[in-house]
Amino acid sequence: MDAETSGAPVASDAAEAERIADAFLAGAVGGPTARRAARFHTLDVAEVRPLTDDAVEVTFAVPDELAGDYDYLAGQHVALRVQLDGQELRRSYSLCRPPRRGAISVAIKRDVGGRFSTWAQTELHPGDRIDVMSPQGSFTTRLEDLDGRHLVGIAAGSGITPLMALATTVLARSATSRFTLIYTNRSRTDVMFLDDLADLKDRYPSRLALHHVLSREQRAAPLLSGRIDEQKLNTMLDVLVPPDTVDEWFLCGPFELVQLCRDTLTARGVDRRHIRHELFTTGEPGQAMPNAGRPVTVAENEPVCHIRFTLEGQSATVDSPRSAHETILNAALRVRPDVPFACAGGVCGTCRARLVEGDVRMTENYALEPDELERGYILTCQSHPTTESVVVDYDV
Numbered sequence: 560m561d562a563e564t565s566g567a568p569v570a571s572d573a574a575e576a577e578r579i580a581d582a583f584l585a586g587a588v589g590g591p592t593a594r595r596a597a598r599f600h601t602l603d604v605a606e607v608r609p610l611t612d613d614a615v616e617v618t619f620a621v622p623d624e625l626a627g628d629y630d631y632l633a634g635q636h637v638a639l640r641v642q643l644d645g646q647e648l649r650r651s652y653s654l655c656r657p658p659r660r661g662a663i664s665v666a667i668k669r670d671v672g673g674r675f676s677t678w679a680q681t682e683l684h685p686g687d688r689i690d691v692m693s694p695q696g697s698f699t700t701r702l703e704d705l706d707g708r709h710l711v712g713i714a715a716g717s718g719i720t721p722l723m724a725l726a727t728t729v730l731a732r733s734a735t736s737r738f739t740l741i742y743t744n745r746s747r748t749d750v751m752f753l754d755d756l757a758d759l760k761d762r763y764p765s766r767l768a769l770h771h772v773l774s775r776e777q778r779a780a781p782l783l784s785g786r787i788d789e790q791k792l793n794t795m796l797d798v799l800v801p802p803d804t805v806d807e808w809f810l811c812g813p814f815e816l817v818q819l820c821r822d823t824l825t826a827r828g829v830d831r832r833h834i835r836h837e838l839f840t841t842g843e844p845g846q847a848m849p850n851a852g853r854p855v856t857v858a859e860n861e862p863v864c865h866i867r868f869t870l871e872g873q874s875a876t877v878d879s880p881r882s883a884h885e886t887i888l889n890a891a892l893r894v895r896p897d898v899p900f901a902c903a904g905g906v907c908g909t910c911r912a913r914l915v916e917g918d919v920r921m922t923e924n925y926a927l928e929p930d931e932l933e934r935g936y937i938l939t940c941q942s943h944p945t946t947e948s949v950v951v952d953y954d955v
């Protein structure tokens with residue numbers, strides 16, 4: 560047995576990933592880009608494992624009866640919901656392990672001044688129970704035709720989490736696939752999954768190319784030291800990963816890095832459809848203060864917009880006063896508290912729905928890809944009706 564195929568955990572991960580992917584492809588649990596019911600269930604925290612001084616991996620136990628709700632594709636994310644100081648907080652976290660039965664794991668890095676991530680770092684313990692939404696998101700790849708394909712991930716900081724799941728799954732799933740990972744951090748002590756990545760490299764020495772870039776530490780190779788700017792990125796594309804050898808790109812990190820990578824790749828002729836990105840935050844101050852659920856009252860004879868929406872097969876209508884300039888999500892929450900959302904800032908895509916009738920103005924969109932926009936998808940947390948009535952469908 561060679562180094563690339565040995566190791567029991569890989570075999571079981573691969574088999575489980577394959578089973579779940581096949582179920583998706585067969586339409587059993589909805590596709591990676593298809594809508595699945597976004598429901599919260601309360602799960603037990605099974606393990607909290609320190610990854611660095613300011614990051615933890617949190618594993619939740621998934622009971623058999625909920626297995627179907629938590630099947631996922633590598634690259635997807637969940638929303639966690641807690642009440643802190645009498646206020647509900649919802650935050651999204653990418654699933655960091657390849658799909659397996661009985662457990663899901665996220666990796667949470669503490670954001671300085673961040674409420675949820677600081678709480679998770681200091682207060683979350685095995686045995687605690689918190690609300691976890693079923694996995695969502697389309698930052699994933701088609702698993703059925705990986706043979707001979709070369710995928711590249713560029714990640715910064717906690718942006719490694721979906722790429723850990725993707726790289727592990729892709730390499731385990733096809734013996735002829737390749738993965739290149741460029742992972743940038745400030746210093747070695749900030750690197751999440753340092754040992755897991757080294758193990759993955761040992762397991763797939765010829766098919767995984769792993770490049771750690773440290774912005775505040777000198778590495779032997781100057782190319783892997785310092786911030787990634789346009790010049791450095793272009794050199795990396797010349798030397799480490801020529802774009803014409805790559806089938807699909809996955810970018811996950813701060814807005815500026817993702818934008819730099821997207822622009823540089825596009826300028827070098829990479830088809831935009833082969834570049835996927837996931838943002839964790841826009842870096843905009845105030846984005847951390849969503850207004851979903853803001854109370855709005857409708858006065859008599861006030862001009863309104865009629866909003867009709869379908870969620871989990873059931874339709875509902877709600878009137879939104881024109882003067883309130885509220886979003887579809889905000890209005891819909893008045894009549895259906897289970898309408899899905901997490902960031903309420905246009906970043907996570909959890910509130911995605913298809914516009915069936917009418918028109919809207921979308922304030923921000925950091926989540927939907929051009930092909931989703933073309934197919935009529937909108938982020939309801941960012942969409943303000945501009946016609947007298949609108950109809951949206953959360954189920955498609």
Ligand SMILES: Cc1cc2nc3c(=O)[nH]c(=O)nc-3n(C[C@H](O)[C@H](O)[C@H](O)COP(=O)(O)OP(=O)(O)OC[C@H]3O[C@@H](n4cnc5c(N)ncnc54)[C@H](O)[C@@H]3O)c2cc1C
Nearest residue numbers: 651652653667668671672673674675676717720839847907
């Ligand atoms: C799809 C998706 C996947 C994600 N996956 C991961 C993941 O795998 N791992 C991970 O660690 N994170 C992930 N995130 C980010 C995560 O959801 C949270 O945004 C992050 O943990 C910070 O949450 P928090 O509550 O700790 O910070 P918040 O309290 O929301 O604060 C965020 C930042 O804003 C600052 N801030 C807060 N209030 C103000 C204010 N009034 N004015 C100015 N600045 C302010 C804080 O200091 C902090 O730096 C993901 C996000 C998305 C959308």
Ligand code: FES
Nearest residue numbers: 901903906908940
């Ligand atoms: S709830 Fe996150 S994009 Fe709308």
